[in-house]
Amino acid sequence: MTTSIIKKSARINQIWENILLGLSKERQSQAVGELQFLSKLREDAVSEARTLNFPTRQDEDWRFADLSELSNIQFKPTKSANTISLENLSPFILPEVQESRLIFVNGEYVPELSNLSALPEGVYVGNLMELPESKKAKVVHYLGKNNEEKDFFTLTNTADLYQIAIVWVDPDIIVDVPIDLIFVSVPTDSHNLIQPRVLMIAETGSNVTFVENYTAIAQECSSVVENKPYLVNGVTEIFLENNAHINHSRIQRELGDSFHIGKTTITQNQESRYICNDISLGAKLSRHTLNVFQQGKQTETYLSGLTMVGSLQISDTHSAVYLDYPHGTIHQLHKCIIDDHGHGIFNGKIFVQKPAQLTNATQLNRNLLLSSKARIDTKPELQITADNVKCSHGATISQLESDELFYLQSRGLSQNDARNLLIDAFATEILDKLPLKSLRQRLAQCVACRTLES
Numbered sequence: 420m421t422t423s424i425i426k427k428s429a430r431i432n433q434i435w436e437n438i439l440l441g442l443s444k445e446r447q448s449q450a451v452g453e454l455q456f457l458s459k460l461r462e463d464a465v466s467e468a469r470t471l472n473f474p475t476r477q478d479e480d481w482r483f484a485d486l487s488e489l490s491n492i493q494f495k496p497t498k499s500a501n502t503i504s505l506e507n508l509s510p511f512i513l514p515e516v517q518e519s520r521l522i523f524v525n526g527e528y529v530p531e532l533s534n535l536s537a538l539p540e541g542v543y544v545g546n547l548m549e550l551p552e553s554k555k556a557k558v559v560h561y562l563g564k565n566n567e568e569k570d571f572f573t574l575t576n577t578a579d580l581y582q583i584a585i586v587w588v589d590p591d592i593i594v595d596v597p598i599d600l601i602f603v604s605v606p607t608d609s610h611n612l613i614q615p616r617v618l619m620i621a622e623t624g625s626n627v628t629f630v631e632n633y634t635a636i637a638q639e640c641s642s643v644v645e646n647k648p649y650l651v652n653g654v655t656e657i658f659l660e661n662n663a664h665i666n667h668s669r670i671q672r673e674l675g676d677s678f679h680i681g682k683t684t685i686t687q688n689q690e691s692r693y694i695c696n697d698i699s700l701g702a703k704l705s706r707h708t709l710n711v712f713q714q715g716k717q718t719e720t721y722l723s724g725l726t727m728v729g730s731l732q733i734s735d736t737h738s739a740v741y742l743d744y745p746h747g748t749i750h751q752l753h754k755c756i757i758d759d760h761g762h763g764i765f766n767g768k769i770f771v772q773k774p775a776q777l778t779n780a781t782q783l784n785r786n787l788l789l790s791s792k793a794r795i796d797t798k799p800e801l802q803i804t805a806d807n808v809k810c811s812h813g814a815t816i817s818q819l820e821s822d823e824l825f826y827l828q829s830r831g832l833s834q835n836d837a838r839n840l841l842i843d844a845f846a847t848e849i850l851d852k853l854p855l856k857s858l859r860q861r862l863a864q865c866v867a868c869r870t871l872e873s
Contacts, residue, residue, distance in 0.1 A: 464577035494612035516599035526613040541589035565684040576654040591624040598629040606647035617655040621663035628666040659691035673701040681707040689715025697724040706735040716744040724753035725849040728761035735764040742775040757793035768800040782812040
């Protein structure tokens with residue numbers, strides 16, 4: 420038994436070591452004219468990642484998710500598909516962001532498909548290479564400067580730093596138009612490795628709404644299986660300076676045989692306010708890790724999430740919020756709808772340190788199982804060392820209530836219509852928090868479609 424485990428680990432490490440070395444060689448050949456500190460970031464990430472084992476179920480953070488299939492695929496970096504036109508992307512472009520969108524295809528920035536004409540002065544949205552000179556000297560203080568121990572997938576993303584989407588809002592700028600960052604995957608016969616990187620900076624007193632949209636070109640619904648597996652491994656770093664406000668929606672609708680690993684790190688300064696609406700509907704296996712660091716008093720964080728999986732899908736959400744200053748606020752509600760053989764995972768942590776007096780923290784994970792074979796593993800955690808706080812956390816797991824179904828049927832609805840209405844109501848509490856009307860409508864249609872299919 421021991422010999423078998425050792426051989427398996429060695430094989431896993433060798434595959435991903437080859438991927439890391441390939442990334443390093445690829446990016447070195449493209450380093451002409453780029454900022455000098457990027458090369459060092461990549462080199463350090465490759466060196467550190469090569470000392471780590473590929474995550475397995477023996478690791479506490481991954482014990483519910485089986486990555487064995489992912490670990491045995493020799494993924495290769497891919498370039499954008501030149502055949503993609505604006506017509507191909509029309510299903511993904513929302514009416515509210517016709518002139519405030521940034522588009523990446525297979526990880527490559529495509530300026531001819533982007534349109535930023537509606538953005539006011541004082542806002543930069545674009546690729547790192549086009550960043551104004553006045554900001555290039557500052558970006559070194561943000562990119563790759565999150566406040567946590569790096570994991571294997573984050574390091575792999577950093578080893579591939581090249582095309583970086585940047586949203587930078589100057590002090591006291593109120594951005595009235597929402598900004599949409601669209602990351603489109605185009606499956607090919609190769610095993611594509613797509614590694615988006617986003618850097619969002621809201622300076623003092625600024626206010627901005629943006630959408631981070633991960634989707635794919637599909638012949639039918641994005642949830643279909645096309646037997647062209649690919650991996651999207653994205654990292655987003657968000658910084659809010661004093662009194663800055665960000666409303667952030669993250670939407671994941673990858674193809675049904677893809678893998679999606681995402682990491683979002685938020686650093687909040689004094690009196691800042693961060694809102695996150697996290698929706699995960701696609702991918703065969705997905706994982707989103709969301710870490711928030713409150714680094715000032717009177718800081719507010721609001722996290723809302725909806726996961727919907729069926730068939731053999733696995734969706735894993737890990738979050739951690741660290742409160743270290745007084746008068747902090749964190750409210751989190753994450754919902755999961757699990758059907759068929761789907762598997763949902765939620766692990767939410769809130770750490771209230773001793774200086775964080777007068778904290779107000781709530782965390783709730785609600786889960787709806789639509790099948791006897793559906794599975795949810797939930798672990799809300801609240802660790803408190805402060806003594807003057809108001810905190811609560813919990814989780815619920817339920818099925819559709821028979822008395823509610825009976826009531827609706829007694830009012831003339833069929834059993835299927837009654838069932839679908841209850842599922843829709845369960846999801847709507849989260850979808851209604853999305854700031855864009857068209858986005859709410861499209862995602863509601865996705866939920867309804869999957870409900871009908873089940």
